[in-house]
Amino acid sequence: MKNRIRELLDGRPVTWLAEKSGVKRTTIHTYIKGxxxxxxKAYAIARVFGVSVYDIWPDL
Structure with missing residues (x-):
């Protein structure tokens, strides 16, 4: 599934997002890969970036 996680990370490591969201790093990598x-978990990630889940996953 298409998403904008890499774009929103803006150079920060996935571990940063994992620590802020409480979602495991490996799970985030799975989402990045589609x-x-x-x-x-989608809401936890969206909360970190201050956006809607639909801004990250437009096809939801």
Missing amino acids: GIPQLD
């Missing part, structure tokens, strides 16, 4: 996010 995995479908669990809703609670």
